[in-house]
Amino acid sequence: MSIDRATLVNAAEQRRELVTTLLSELIQLDTVNPPGNEKIACDYVGEFCTARGIPYKTYDPGANRTSLIAEIGTGDSPRLFIPAHTDVVPVGEGWSVPPLGGVVKDGYVWGRGATDDKGPLAGLLAAADYLKTVESEFKGTLMIGAIADEEHGSDLGLDWLLKECGVRADMAFVPDIPSHLEEVEIAEKGLVNIRVTFHGKQAHSSTPWDGISALSALAEMVYLTEAWKPHGSDIKHPLLTPTTCVVTKAEAGIAHNIVPGKASAVYNLRYLPHQTGTGITAELRRMAEHIASRRKGITVEVENIAELAPSEVKADQPVAQALYRAIHEITGKEPKFVGIGGATLCKQLIWAGIPAVAFGPGDHNMPHMTDERIAIDELVKYTAVVIGATLRAVGK
Ligand SMILES: [Zn+2]
Numbered sequence: 318m319s320i321d322r323a324t325l326v327n328a329a330e331q332r333r334e335l336v337t338t339l340l341s342e343l344i345q346l347d348t349v350n351p352p353g354n355e356k357i358a359c360d361y362v363g364e365f366c367t368a369r370g371i372p373y374k375t376y377d378p379g380a381n382r383t384s385l386i387a388e389i390g391t392g393d394s395p396r397l398f399i400p401a402h403t404d405v406v407p408v409g410e411g412w413s414v415p416p417l418g419g420v421v422k423d424g425y426v427w428g429r430g431a432t433d434d435k436g437p438l439a440g441l442l443a444a445a446d447y448l449k450t451v452e453s454e455f456k457g458t459l460m461i462g463a464i465a466d467e468e469h470g471s472d473l474g475l476d477w478l479l480k481e482c483g484v485r486a487d488m489a490f491v492p493d494i495p496s497h498l499e500e501v502e503i504a505e506k507g508l509v510n511i512r513v514t515f516h517g518k519q520a521h522s523s524t525p526w527d528g529i530s531a532l533s534a535l536a537e538m539v540y541l542t543e544a545w546k547p548h549g550s551d552i553k554h555p556l557l558t559p560t561t562c563v564v565t566k567a568e569a570g571i572a573h574n575i576v577p578g579k580a581s582a583v584y585n586l587r588y589l590p591h592q593t594g595t596g597i598t599a600e601l602r603r604m605a606e607h608i609a610s611r612r613k614g615i616t617v618e619v620e621n622i623a624e625l626a627p628s629e630v631k632a633d634q635p636v637a638q639a640l641y642r643a644i645h646e647i648t649g650k651e652p653k654f655v656g657i658g659g660a661t662l663c664k665q666l667i668w669a670g671i672p673a674v675a676f677g678p679g680d681h682n683m684p685h686m687t688d689e690r691i692a693i694d695e696l697v698k699y700t701a702v703v704i705g706a707t708l709r710a711v712g713k
Contacts, residue, residue, distance in 0.1 A: 320454060320708055322646055329701035332443040336696045337426060339365075340439035341419035343403075344428035350404035353473075355465035356381040358403035362463045365442055369449050371461075376482050382473040385463040386484065389448050390455035390711060397710045398486035398671065399703065400462030400475060400662055401438035402493065405430035411687045425690040432679035436691040437492035437699065438463060440678065444703035457711030460486055467493075467662060470623075475662050479669040488636040488672050490706060491662045495679035496655075497695065498648055498702060501641050502675040504556045504656030505664055506587040507627035509594035513538060513605050514618045519578030528576030529614040532569040535580035538608050539564050542584075545604070547597045552589065556656030560588045583622070587658040594624040625660050628667040636672040643706035644676065647698060652676070676702075 346357045359375055366373045366387045373387035384403075408416035408429045420427040426436065445461050466474030478484040494502045515535050520528025542562070550560035562584060569580035586597055602619035609617040630637055632654045644652045666673035678699035679691040 320451065320712075322705070325705045326647065326701050328447040328704055329443070329697050332446060332700060333693065333697050335446060336439050336443040336700055337421060337693050339442050340426045340431065340436055340691070340696065341421055343435040343439055344419035344426070344430055345417055347417055348404050349407050349429070350466060350468045352380070353404050353465055354381045355403045356383040359383040359385040359463055362387070362442065369446060371445060371449055376478055378473045378477055382465045384465045384474060384478055387445065387461040388458055389445060389452055389461070390458035392458055393456070395457035395487040395711050396460060396485070397457065397707060398460040398462060398489040398666070399441055399707075400464045400489065400491060401441050402434045402464045402467030402474065402662070403438065404466055404468050405433070405435070406468050406685050409687060413688055424694065425692055426696070427688065427690040429689055431683065431689045431691040432495045432677070433684035433689070434467065434493050436679060436696055437677055440696050440700040441492065441703055443700045444707065447704055448707055454708060454712050456713045459707050459711055464662070471662065471665055475665045479665055486671050488639075488710065489663070489666045490640050491666070491673055491675040492677045492699070492703070493661045494657070494675040494677045495681050495683055496677060497680065498644055498676065498678055498699060499650065499652055500655045500676065501637060501644065501652045502655050502657055502661070502663070503632060503637050504554070504590075504629040505627060505660055506557055506589065506656070506658045507592065507594060508623070508625045508660060509586050509588065509597055509621060510623040511584040511586070511598050511601055512581055512620045512622050513584065513601065514579065514581035515609065516616045516618075517578050518576070518614055520576040522574045522576055525576050528578070529612070530576050531580040531615065532577040534608055534612050534615045534617070535567065535569060535582055538605060539567070539582060541608070542601070542604060547586065547588065547592060547600050549589065549592050552591060554589050554656065556654065557589055558658065560586060560592065561658065562586045588627065590627040590629055594621055594626070625664055626668070628664045630667065630672050630674060634672055637674050639710045640674050640676055640706055643709050644702055647701045647705050
Protein backbone atom coordinates (compact mmCIF):
# COMPACT_ATOMS: atom_id res chain seq x y z
CA MET A 318 0.00 0.00 0.00
CA SER A 319 1.56 3.25 -1.08
CA ILE A 320 -0.75 5.63 0.79
CA ASP A 321 0.36 6.40 4.35
CA ARG A 322 -1.75 6.30 7.49
CA ALA A 323 -1.95 10.08 7.96
CA THR A 324 -3.43 10.44 4.47
CA LEU A 325 -6.08 7.79 5.20
CA VAL A 326 -7.08 9.33 8.51
CA ASN A 327 -7.20 12.75 6.92
CA ALA A 328 -9.31 11.50 4.02
CA ALA A 329 -11.87 10.16 6.49
CA GLU A 330 -11.78 13.28 8.66
CA GLN A 331 -12.49 15.45 5.60
CA ARG A 332 -15.64 13.38 5.09
CA ARG A 333 -17.04 13.85 8.61
CA GLU A 334 -19.92 15.97 7.37
CA LEU A 335 -20.55 13.69 4.41
CA VAL A 336 -20.79 10.53 6.53
CA THR A 337 -23.09 12.28 9.02
CA THR A 338 -25.44 13.48 6.27
CA LEU A 339 -25.40 10.12 4.51
CA LEU A 340 -26.38 8.29 7.69
CA SER A 341 -29.05 10.80 8.68
CA GLU A 342 -30.64 10.57 5.23
CA LEU A 343 -30.41 6.77 5.07
CA ILE A 344 -32.19 6.50 8.44
CA GLN A 345 -35.01 8.66 7.05
CA LEU A 346 -35.67 6.11 4.30
CA ASP A 347 -38.16 3.64 5.77
CA THR A 348 -36.71 0.20 5.07
CA VAL A 349 -38.21 -1.59 8.08
CA ASN A 350 -38.29 -5.31 7.28
CA PRO A 351 -40.96 -6.56 6.88
CA PRO A 352 -41.83 -5.36 4.29
CA GLY A 353 -38.30 -4.06 3.54
CA ASN A 354 -38.84 -1.82 0.51
CA GLU A 355 -35.04 -1.59 0.20
CA LYS A 356 -35.36 -0.17 -3.34
CA ILE A 357 -35.56 3.36 -1.89
CA ALA A 358 -32.17 2.88 -0.22
CA CYS A 359 -30.71 1.52 -3.48
CA ASP A 360 -32.09 4.52 -5.40
CA TYR A 361 -30.32 6.75 -2.89
CA VAL A 362 -27.03 4.84 -3.08
CA GLY A 363 -27.34 4.71 -6.89
CA GLU A 364 -27.61 8.51 -7.10
CA PHE A 365 -24.61 8.84 -4.81
CA CYS A 366 -22.58 6.55 -7.09
CA THR A 367 -23.71 8.21 -10.32
CA ALA A 368 -22.66 11.61 -9.01
CA ARG A 369 -19.15 10.22 -8.49
CA GLY A 370 -18.84 8.17 -11.65
CA ILE A 371 -18.90 4.89 -9.67
CA PRO A 372 -20.53 2.15 -11.77
CA TYR A 373 -23.12 -0.07 -10.10
CA LYS A 374 -25.63 -2.76 -10.81
CA THR A 375 -28.99 -3.33 -9.13
CA TYR A 376 -30.56 -6.72 -8.51
CA ASP A 377 -34.30 -6.95 -8.16
CA PRO A 378 -36.07 -10.12 -7.02
CA GLY A 379 -39.41 -8.24 -7.10
CA ALA A 380 -41.54 -6.40 -4.52
CA ASN A 381 -39.02 -3.54 -4.20
CA ARG A 382 -36.51 -5.83 -2.44
CA THR A 383 -33.65 -4.43 -4.52
CA SER A 384 -29.95 -4.84 -3.72
CA LEU A 385 -27.11 -2.83 -5.27
CA ILE A 386 -23.43 -3.58 -5.85
CA ALA A 387 -21.06 -0.81 -6.96
CA GLU A 388 -17.44 -1.30 -8.04
CA ILE A 389 -14.24 0.68 -7.74
CA GLY A 390 -10.94 -0.54 -9.20
CA THR A 391 -9.71 -2.52 -12.17
CA GLY A 392 -12.56 -5.04 -12.34
CA ASP A 393 -9.97 -7.80 -11.83
CA SER A 394 -9.03 -10.00 -8.89
CA PRO A 395 -8.51 -9.81 -6.06
CA ARG A 396 -12.09 -8.79 -5.51
CA LEU A 397 -13.01 -7.55 -2.03
CA PHE A 398 -16.72 -7.45 -1.19
CA ILE A 399 -17.96 -5.21 1.64
CA PRO A 400 -21.71 -5.83 1.97
CA ALA A 401 -23.75 -3.64 4.32
CA HIS A 402 -27.45 -4.33 4.67
CA THR A 403 -30.11 -1.72 4.02
CA ASP A 404 -33.08 -3.23 5.86
CA VAL A 405 -33.74 -2.53 9.54
CA VAL A 406 -35.79 -4.15 12.31
CA PRO A 407 -39.09 -2.55 13.44
CA VAL A 408 -38.64 0.55 15.61
CA GLY A 409 -40.59 -0.53 18.71
CA GLU A 410 -41.67 1.73 21.57
CA GLY A 411 -40.14 4.27 23.93
CA TRP A 412 -37.86 6.39 21.74
CA SER A 413 -36.71 9.83 22.92
CA VAL A 414 -36.26 10.97 19.29
CA PRO A 415 -38.25 10.16 16.14
CA PRO A 416 -36.85 6.71 15.27
CA LEU A 417 -36.76 7.39 11.53
CA GLY A 418 -35.83 11.06 11.94
CA GLY A 419 -32.07 10.78 11.45
CA VAL A 420 -31.56 13.26 14.29
CA VAL A 421 -28.00 14.57 14.77
CA LYS A 422 -27.25 15.66 18.36
CA ASP A 423 -24.64 15.35 21.09
CA GLY A 424 -22.07 14.00 18.64
CA TYR A 425 -24.31 11.09 17.61
CA VAL A 426 -26.60 10.19 14.75
CA TRP A 427 -29.81 8.74 16.19
CA GLY A 428 -32.34 6.37 14.69
CA ARG A 429 -33.22 2.84 13.68
CA GLY A 430 -30.31 1.38 11.75
CA ALA A 431 -27.70 3.85 13.09
CA THR A 432 -25.45 0.92 14.03
CA ASP A 433 -27.29 -1.91 12.29
CA ASP A 434 -26.47 -1.41 9.51
CA LYS A 435 -26.92 2.02 7.96
CA GLY A 436 -24.01 3.60 9.88
CA PRO A 437 -21.61 1.05 8.38
CA LEU A 438 -23.20 1.63 4.95
CA ALA A 439 -22.78 5.42 5.28
CA GLY A 440 -19.11 4.98 6.23
CA LEU A 441 -18.61 2.60 3.33
CA LEU A 442 -20.02 5.23 0.94
CA ALA A 443 -17.87 7.98 2.47
CA ALA A 444 -14.85 5.69 2.00
CA ALA A 445 -15.92 5.08 -1.61
CA ASP A 446 -16.05 8.84 -2.16
CA TYR A 447 -12.31 8.93 -1.39
CA LEU A 448 -11.34 5.59 -2.92
CA LYS A 449 -12.75 6.58 -6.31
CA THR A 450 -10.22 9.44 -6.40
CA VAL A 451 -7.30 7.01 -5.90
CA GLU A 452 -8.60 4.30 -8.23
CA SER A 453 -5.21 4.23 -9.98
CA GLU A 454 -3.81 2.74 -6.75
CA PHE A 455 -5.96 -0.40 -7.21
CA LYS A 456 -4.70 -3.69 -8.53
CA GLY A 457 -8.02 -5.40 -7.76
CA THR A 458 -11.61 -4.40 -7.15
CA LEU A 459 -13.78 -3.20 -4.26
CA MET A 460 -17.40 -4.32 -4.40
CA ILE A 461 -19.64 -2.04 -2.35
CA GLY A 462 -22.85 -3.78 -1.34
CA ALA A 463 -26.18 -2.26 -0.29
CA ILE A 464 -27.95 -5.52 0.41
CA ALA A 465 -31.62 -6.26 1.12
CA ASP A 466 -33.28 -8.69 3.51
CA GLU A 467 -30.60 -9.39 6.12
CA GLU A 468 -32.85 -9.19 9.17
CA HIS A 469 -35.15 -11.89 7.80
CA GLY A 470 -32.72 -14.56 6.70
CA SER A 471 -31.32 -13.18 3.40
CA ASP A 472 -33.55 -15.27 1.09
CA LEU A 473 -34.20 -12.19 -1.07
CA GLY A 474 -30.84 -10.62 -0.27
CA LEU A 475 -27.34 -12.05 -0.18
CA ASP A 476 -28.42 -15.67 -0.44
CA TRP A 477 -30.23 -14.89 -3.69
CA LEU A 478 -27.36 -12.78 -5.03
CA LEU A 479 -24.86 -15.58 -4.44
CA LYS A 480 -27.04 -18.46 -5.61
CA GLU A 481 -29.02 -16.91 -8.48
CA CYS A 482 -27.17 -13.82 -9.69
CA GLY A 483 -23.60 -15.08 -9.98
CA VAL A 484 -22.17 -12.56 -7.49
CA ARG A 485 -18.59 -13.63 -6.72
CA ALA A 486 -15.68 -12.28 -4.71
CA ASP A 487 -12.34 -13.48 -3.38
CA MET A 488 -12.92 -12.26 0.16
CA ALA A 489 -15.35 -10.19 2.20
CA PHE A 490 -15.41 -7.88 5.20
CA VAL A 491 -18.89 -7.71 6.72
CA PRO A 492 -19.43 -4.45 8.64
CA ASP A 493 -22.17 -5.69 10.96
CA ILE A 494 -20.64 -6.45 14.37
CA PRO A 495 -20.72 -3.25 16.43
CA SER A 496 -17.69 -3.57 18.69
CA HIS A 497 -16.12 -0.08 18.66
CA LEU A 498 -13.74 -1.50 16.01
CA GLU A 499 -12.14 -3.58 18.75
CA GLU A 500 -13.04 -7.02 17.38
CA VAL A 501 -12.63 -9.14 14.28
CA GLU A 502 -15.34 -11.78 14.24
CA ILE A 503 -14.23 -15.04 12.63
CA ALA A 504 -16.56 -17.72 14.03
CA GLU A 505 -20.33 -18.05 14.25
CA LYS A 506 -22.32 -20.75 15.99
CA GLY A 507 -24.93 -22.77 14.17
CA LEU A 508 -28.60 -22.18 14.79
CA VAL A 509 -31.45 -24.63 14.70
CA ASN A 510 -35.14 -24.12 15.48
CA ILE A 511 -37.00 -27.30 16.33
CA ARG A 512 -40.77 -27.53 16.76
CA VAL A 513 -42.13 -30.22 19.07
CA THR A 514 -45.87 -30.87 18.75
CA PHE A 515 -47.78 -33.22 21.05
CA HIS A 516 -51.19 -34.52 20.01
CA GLY A 517 -53.71 -35.81 22.55
CA LYS A 518 -57.48 -35.75 22.54
CA GLN A 519 -59.68 -32.70 22.80
CA ALA A 520 -62.64 -32.87 25.22
CA HIS A 521 -64.99 -30.68 27.26
CA SER A 522 -63.13 -29.57 30.37
CA SER A 523 -66.07 -30.60 32.57
CA THR A 524 -65.43 -34.22 31.54
CA PRO A 525 -61.63 -34.32 31.34
CA TRP A 526 -61.63 -38.14 31.45
CA ASP A 527 -62.91 -38.04 27.85
CA GLY A 528 -59.80 -36.21 26.73
CA ILE A 529 -55.99 -36.49 26.86
CA SER A 530 -54.11 -33.27 27.52
CA ALA A 531 -51.35 -32.59 25.01
CA LEU A 532 -50.35 -29.65 27.20
CA SER A 533 -49.45 -31.91 30.12
CA ALA A 534 -47.10 -33.86 27.85
CA LEU A 535 -45.54 -30.64 26.60
CA ALA A 536 -45.12 -29.35 30.16
CA GLU A 537 -43.23 -32.52 31.08
CA MET A 538 -41.08 -32.16 28.00
CA VAL A 539 -40.17 -28.53 28.71
CA TYR A 540 -39.43 -29.37 32.34
CA LEU A 541 -37.25 -32.38 31.54
CA THR A 542 -35.25 -30.55 28.86
CA GLU A 543 -34.57 -27.45 30.92
CA ALA A 544 -30.98 -28.48 31.60
CA TRP A 545 -30.59 -30.57 28.42
CA LYS A 546 -27.24 -30.34 26.68
CA PRO A 547 -27.08 -32.02 23.28
CA HIS A 548 -24.19 -34.43 22.79
CA GLY A 549 -20.86 -32.58 22.49
CA SER A 550 -22.10 -29.29 23.95
CA ASP A 551 -19.27 -28.98 26.43
CA ILE A 552 -16.36 -29.63 24.10
CA LYS A 553 -14.38 -26.42 24.36
CA HIS A 554 -14.12 -24.11 21.33
CA PRO A 555 -11.44 -21.41 21.52
CA LEU A 556 -13.82 -18.59 20.54
CA LEU A 557 -17.37 -19.82 21.05
CA THR A 558 -19.38 -20.32 24.24
CA PRO A 559 -20.98 -23.75 24.87
CA THR A 560 -24.15 -24.78 23.04
CA THR A 561 -27.30 -23.06 24.32
CA CYS A 562 -30.90 -24.22 24.27
CA VAL A 563 -33.95 -22.07 24.98
CA VAL A 564 -37.65 -22.82 24.54
CA THR A 565 -38.68 -19.59 22.84
CA LYS A 566 -42.32 -20.24 21.94
CA ALA A 567 -45.17 -22.38 23.19
CA GLU A 568 -48.73 -22.72 22.07
CA ALA A 569 -51.60 -24.74 23.55
CA GLY A 570 -55.29 -24.51 24.21
CA ILE A 571 -58.08 -23.03 22.14
CA ALA A 572 -60.57 -22.14 24.89
CA HIS A 573 -60.72 -22.01 28.70
CA ASN A 574 -63.19 -24.89 28.75
CA ILE A 575 -61.51 -27.35 26.39
CA VAL A 576 -58.88 -29.97 27.22
CA PRO A 577 -55.99 -29.09 24.85
CA GLY A 578 -55.72 -31.67 22.08
CA LYS A 579 -52.57 -30.11 20.70
CA ALA A 580 -49.58 -28.37 22.26
CA SER A 581 -46.36 -27.25 20.64
CA ALA A 582 -43.13 -25.49 21.54
CA VAL A 583 -40.15 -24.18 19.61
CA TYR A 584 -36.61 -24.93 20.78
CA ASN A 585 -33.94 -22.49 19.64
CA LEU A 586 -30.39 -23.83 19.88
CA ARG A 587 -27.07 -22.18 19.09
CA TYR A 588 -24.59 -24.96 18.50
CA LEU A 589 -20.89 -25.60 17.96
CA PRO A 590 -19.13 -26.46 14.68
CA HIS A 591 -18.64 -30.13 15.60
CA GLN A 592 -22.40 -30.60 16.16
CA THR A 593 -25.16 -30.72 13.55
CA GLY A 594 -28.75 -29.49 13.50
CA THR A 595 -29.86 -32.91 12.28
CA GLY A 596 -28.10 -34.69 15.15
CA ILE A 597 -29.55 -32.30 17.72
CA THR A 598 -33.05 -32.72 16.27
CA ALA A 599 -32.72 -36.51 16.41
CA GLU A 600 -31.68 -36.31 20.07
CA LEU A 601 -34.65 -34.12 20.96
CA ARG A 602 -36.96 -36.42 19.00
CA ARG A 603 -35.83 -39.44 21.04
CA MET A 604 -36.67 -37.61 24.28
CA ALA A 605 -40.05 -36.46 22.97
CA GLU A 606 -40.94 -39.95 21.76
CA HIS A 607 -39.95 -41.39 25.13
CA ILE A 608 -42.32 -38.99 26.90
CA ALA A 609 -45.12 -39.74 24.41
CA SER A 610 -44.62 -43.50 24.82
CA ARG A 611 -45.26 -43.24 28.58
CA ARG A 612 -48.55 -41.36 28.09
CA LYS A 613 -51.38 -43.37 26.61
CA GLY A 614 -53.05 -41.67 23.63
CA ILE A 615 -50.27 -39.13 23.13
CA THR A 616 -48.27 -38.87 19.92
CA VAL A 617 -45.53 -36.42 19.02
CA GLU A 618 -43.97 -34.82 15.96
CA VAL A 619 -40.52 -33.21 16.01
CA GLU A 620 -39.51 -31.02 13.07
CA ASN A 621 -36.36 -29.11 12.23
CA ILE A 622 -38.04 -25.88 11.01
CA ALA A 623 -35.00 -23.68 10.36
CA GLU A 624 -31.28 -24.18 10.39
CA LEU A 625 -28.15 -22.12 9.76
CA ALA A 626 -24.93 -24.12 9.85
CA PRO A 627 -21.93 -22.84 11.84
CA SER A 628 -19.27 -20.92 9.93
CA GLU A 629 -15.68 -20.19 10.71
CA VAL A 630 -12.40 -18.93 9.25
CA LYS A 631 -9.03 -19.29 10.97
CA ALA A 632 -7.31 -16.28 12.54
CA ASP A 633 -4.24 -16.80 10.37
CA GLN A 634 -6.16 -16.78 7.07
CA PRO A 635 -5.32 -13.77 4.85
CA VAL A 636 -8.84 -12.30 5.07
CA ALA A 637 -8.70 -12.20 8.88
CA GLN A 638 -5.14 -10.89 8.94
CA ALA A 639 -5.86 -8.12 6.40
CA LEU A 640 -8.75 -6.73 8.45
CA TYR A 641 -6.86 -7.16 11.72
CA ARG A 642 -3.89 -5.14 10.42
CA ALA A 643 -6.08 -2.44 8.88
CA ILE A 644 -7.89 -1.89 12.18
CA HIS A 645 -4.65 -1.92 14.13
CA GLU A 646 -3.10 0.58 11.76
CA ILE A 647 -5.93 3.12 12.13
CA THR A 648 -6.93 2.71 15.78
CA GLY A 649 -3.49 1.88 17.14
CA LYS A 650 -5.11 -0.97 19.12
CA GLU A 651 -4.87 -4.67 18.43
CA PRO A 652 -8.38 -5.99 17.81
CA LYS A 653 -9.48 -9.27 19.38
CA PHE A 654 -10.51 -12.27 17.34
CA VAL A 655 -13.97 -13.33 18.54
CA GLY A 656 -16.80 -15.76 17.86
CA ILE A 657 -20.54 -15.09 18.24
CA GLY A 658 -23.80 -16.95 18.82
CA GLY A 659 -25.65 -14.81 16.29
CA ALA A 660 -25.41 -14.81 12.52
CA THR A 661 -24.08 -12.28 10.03
CA LEU A 662 -23.77 -12.27 6.24
CA CYS A 663 -20.42 -14.05 6.79
CA LYS A 664 -22.36 -17.31 6.90
CA GLN A 665 -23.82 -17.05 3.39
CA LEU A 666 -20.46 -15.86 2.06
CA ILE A 667 -18.45 -18.66 3.64
CA TRP A 668 -20.96 -21.27 2.43
CA ALA A 669 -20.49 -19.84 -1.08
CA GLY A 670 -16.72 -20.33 -0.75
CA ILE A 671 -15.88 -16.66 -0.05
CA PRO A 672 -13.77 -16.23 3.10
CA ALA A 673 -15.47 -13.58 5.23
CA VAL A 674 -14.92 -11.86 8.57
CA ALA A 675 -16.98 -9.25 10.40
CA PHE A 676 -16.26 -6.02 12.28
CA GLY A 677 -17.95 -2.71 12.92
CA PRO A 678 -18.25 0.64 14.69
CA GLY A 679 -20.65 1.41 17.52
CA ASP A 680 -21.78 -0.34 20.65
CA HIS A 681 -22.83 -3.99 20.68
CA ASN A 682 -25.87 -3.11 22.82
CA MET A 683 -27.33 -0.81 20.18
CA PRO A 684 -28.75 -3.01 17.41
CA HIS A 685 -32.51 -3.56 17.69
CA MET A 686 -32.73 -1.30 20.79
CA THR A 687 -34.69 1.84 21.59
CA ASP A 688 -32.68 5.03 20.95
CA GLU A 689 -30.23 3.27 18.64
CA ARG A 690 -27.42 5.72 17.83
CA ILE A 691 -23.79 5.93 16.81
CA ALA A 692 -20.98 8.36 17.64
CA ILE A 693 -19.89 10.44 14.65
CA ASP A 694 -16.25 10.16 15.80
CA GLU A 695 -16.52 6.42 15.47
CA LEU A 696 -18.11 6.62 12.03
CA VAL A 697 -15.16 8.69 10.87
CA LYS A 698 -12.69 6.22 12.35
CA TYR A 699 -14.58 3.35 10.70
CA THR A 700 -14.45 5.21 7.36
CA ALA A 701 -10.66 5.37 7.70
CA VAL A 702 -10.53 1.64 8.49
CA VAL A 703 -12.59 0.84 5.38
CA ILE A 704 -10.25 2.94 3.24
CA GLY A 705 -7.16 1.33 4.78
CA ALA A 706 -8.56 -2.20 4.68
CA THR A 707 -9.53 -1.83 1.03
CA LEU A 708 -6.15 -0.52 -0.06
CA ARG A 709 -4.44 -3.23 1.96
CA ALA A 710 -6.58 -5.97 0.40
CA VAL A 711 -6.91 -4.84 -3.22
CA GLY A 712 -4.44 -1.94 -3.59
CA LYS A 713 -1.17 -2.10 -5.49
ZN1 LIG B 1 -27.21 -6.11 10.95
